[in-house]
Amino acid sequence: MTTPPSDHAVHLLREMLRIRRFEEKCAELYSAGQIRGFLHLYIGEEAVAVGVMQALTPDDAVVATYREHGHALARGIAANALMAEMFGKQEGCSGGRGGSMHVFDAAARFYGGNAIVAGGLPVAVGLALADALAGRRRVTTCFFGDGAVAEGEFHESMNLAALWKLPVLFLCENNLYAMGTHIERALSQQDLPAKARTYGMPADSVDGMDVLAVEEAAGQAVASVRAGNGPFFLEARTYRFRAHSMFDAELYRDKAEVEAWKTRDPLRLLQDRSLVDAAGFAAIDAGVLLEIADAVACAEAGTWEPIAHLTRDVYTPALEGPRERRAR
Amino acid sequence: MSAAPAKRTTYREAVREAIREALLRDPRVFMMGEDVGRYGGAYAVSKGLLAEFGPERMRDTPLSESAFVGAGIGAALGGARPIVEIMTVNFSLLALDQIVNNAATLRHMSGGQLSVPLVIRMATGAGRQLAAQHAHSLEGWFAHVPGLRIVVPATLADARGMLWTALEDPDPVLMFEHQTLYNMEGELAEDAGPVDIDRAAVRRPGGDVTLITYGATLYTTLAAAETLAAERIESEVIDLRTLRPLDMETIFASVRKTRRVVVIDEGWRSGSLSAEILARVAESAFYDLDAPVARVCSAEVPIPYPKHLEDAALPQAPAIVEAVRALMPASVSR
Numbered sequence A: 001m002t003t004p005p006s007d008h009a010v011h012l013l014r015e016m017l018r019i020r021r022f023e024e025k026c027a028e029l030y031s032a033g034q035i036r037g038f039l040h041l042y043i044g045e046e047a048v049a050v051g052v053m054q055a056l057t058p059d060d061a062v063v064a065t066y067r068e069h070g071h072a073l074a075r076g077i078a079a080n081a082l083m084a085e086m087f088g089k090q091e092g093c094s095g096g097r098g099g100s101m102h103v104f105d106a107a108a109r110f111y112g113g114n115a116i117v118a119g120g121l122p123v124a125v126g127l128a129l130a131d132a133l134a135g136r137r138r139v140t141t142c143f144f145g146d147g148a149v150a151e152g153e154f155h156e157s158m159n160l161a162a163l164w165k166l167p168v169l170f171l172c173e174n175n176l177y178a179m180g181t182h183i184e185r186a187l188s189q190q191d192l193p194a195k196a197r198t199y200g201m202p203a204d205s206v207d208g209m210d211v212l213a214v215e216e217a218a219g220q221a222v223a224s225v226r227a228g229n230g231p232f233f234l235e236a237r238t239y240r241f242r243a244h245s246m247f248d249a250e251l252y253r254d255k256a257e258v259e260a261w262k263t264r265d266p267l268r269l270l271q272d273r274s275l276v277d278a279a280g281f282a283a284i285d286a287g288v289l290l291e292i293a294d295a296v297a298c299a300e301a302g303t304w305e306p307i308a309h310l311t312r313d314v315y316t317p318a319l320e321g322p323r324e325r326r327a328r
Numbered sequence B: 001m002s003a004a005p006a007k008r009t010t011y012r013e014a015v016r017e018a019i020r021e022a023l024l025r026d027p028r029v030f031m032m033g034e035d036v037g038r039y040g041g042a043y044a045v046s047k048g049l050l051a052e053f054g055p056e057r058m059r060d061t062p063l064s065e066s067a068f069v070g071a072g073i074g075a076a077l078g079g080a081r082p083i084v085e086i087m088t089v090n091f092s093l094l095a096l097d098q099i100v101n102n103a104a105t106l107r108h109m110s111g112g113q114l115s116v117p118l119v120i121r122m123a124t125g126a127g128r129q130l131a132a133q134h135a136h137s138l139e140g141w142f143a144h145v146p147g148l149r150i151v152v153p154a155t156l157a158d159a160r161g162m163l164w165t166a167l168e169d170p171d172p173v174l175m176f177e178h179q180t181l182y183n184m185e186g187e188l189a190e191d192a193g194p195v196d197i198d199r200a201a202v203r204r205p206g207g208d209v210t211l212i213t214y215g216a217t218l219y220t221t222l223a224a225a226e227t228l229a230a231e232r233i234e235s236e237v238i239d240l241r242t243l244r245p246l247d248m249e250t251i252f253a254s255v256r257k258t259r260r261v262v263v264i265d266e267g268w269r270s271g272s273l274s275a276e277i278l279a280r281v282a283e284s285a286f287y288d289l290d291a292p293v294a295r296v297c298s299a300e301v302p303i304p305y306p307k308h309l310e311d312a313a314l315p316q317a318p319a320i321v322e323a324v325r326a327l328m329p330a331s332v333s334r
């Protein structure tokens, strides 16, 4: 007797697979020289973005880092627009100006794409402050890595958000490394929820390789924030399967460690748990591969912004009339 | 110059050799920064040095720019000779408070009691499609601040030689290494060692126009000078080497000879180092000039990601050639 996999499980699997296949393609395109600059892959960590996004509504805001392709896809930014951005084409979601590290989509309330470690946290606090001031019940989710926890901006933001009881979900993706630095060599206190609690906010930790666990923990965290209890800190314990960036020779960790984590591949864990068989997986994969192929075709067909536009979007274009006399 | 045999090396290796020499020569010297040890440095500058000198003297820090730069200041006050590495100039902004409010002021605020013998090294500049948070040239900002010395090695000899001299300086020295120079290869004398950090250098002599630059744009400028030479316009190319204090003597001597001057700077034009240099030329050498002062700077835009736009944003040789042609009398330029 077998129970068929639930639609929801298939949805989660597909979402994670979209990220996996998108990024595998990005790595290929990087080697081919079509994607340039810094490229940071999220492969291995897909369950975190996908699990958390299930708890958010379209009204909520997301702030992410330079390792944000997964978050962007899971948030609903089209693979076409994202791939065009990777190429630097003007059809990209940031008009091609940002590239891999600076994905933005105002309509999706996706506020980057911040490549200064911990630079997104204060911005998330401010987005939440605006909601609080306007009396809106929205949640701002801020993703950041374990490395960010050492920065002053992390501590200042945690304190502000807790002090002012702002609706922020601080989502720490603890993949054990900040570039080549293991968390044990970076943080005197590695119990991150304990650290967060000292600011007077509730905190939890979840297995970041298990998308169902992430979904559940994020659901509870978001519910707490939305209920007006102030910020929440959630640690997702995860691991990046690939190098930090395309320039990293990975001299700081053992292959065996990477292989051990790969046995807990989030895709495989969900597939096993949700009883998606090989044929079912192949069917999902085929659809995903089509989507990615289409995204690459779109990006290739995309156009370069004319050089005459170089200094565009440094300032917001003026509206009609002198601004001091403009009616509000 | 010495007749010592030369060896092939890269800018990266030259900086590494300078760090190595400093660690060997002075037990008070240590280096700290993000991923300088185990990872070998974001630009692989310090690769191998952890094994040679150990984790006390090749010290990995957490991501805490403000704290470890400030700790470098404190360690310098306490008698150490720290070399602090910040990965990229954009990240130095997290440590701006410590650099500007402490490192630059302690000597003065203490009425001359304290000195901060600290060297801070960092990568700077664009050219690798790293977009608007990893590619700016902010060394000109730091050159605004009294109390700091700003040095910019553009050549292998300077990459090899400036660090030791900077460590000997009793005051804070900031050293800017352009990202695109690390792979630059060339010949360096086997016995290359410390160099002065006071004087600008004439990298190409010429009598028709003075081209003033520093860092990676030295090579763009030299390329432009080649093109101009084919048109029989001889450029004198000055590599500033030190942005603060400026060696105005070398600049004035050249301008008096050529009577024309162009500054080439990867920084933005507004409120910039190029503005400072040209204001000083206008203040003190106005009557030596035969043409208005000119400059080629980066476009006033954060660095965009796509290659064609990044290239368009940065000073390029054709723009330098154009700027020079515009200064020449019609009979010479055509």
Ligand SMILES: Cc1ncc(C[n+]2csc(CCOP(=O)(O)OP(=O)(O)O)c2C)c(N)n1
Residues within 6 Å of the ligand: A067, A115, A116, A117, A118, A144, A145, A146, A147, A148, A149, A173, A175, A177, A178, A179, A244, B034, B063, B065, B087, B091, B094
């Ligand atoms: C302020 C700042 N310092 C240094 C860097 C260089 N850098 C980029 S990513 C990174 C590691 C960050 O690690 P973590 O926060 O754990 O995120 P992960 O890359 O593991 O997702 C470093 C040091 C930076 N971008 N910003």
Ligand SMILES: [Mg+2]
Residues within 6 Å of the ligand: A145, A146, A147, A173, A174, A175, A176, A177, A178, A179
């Ligand atoms: Mg990490």
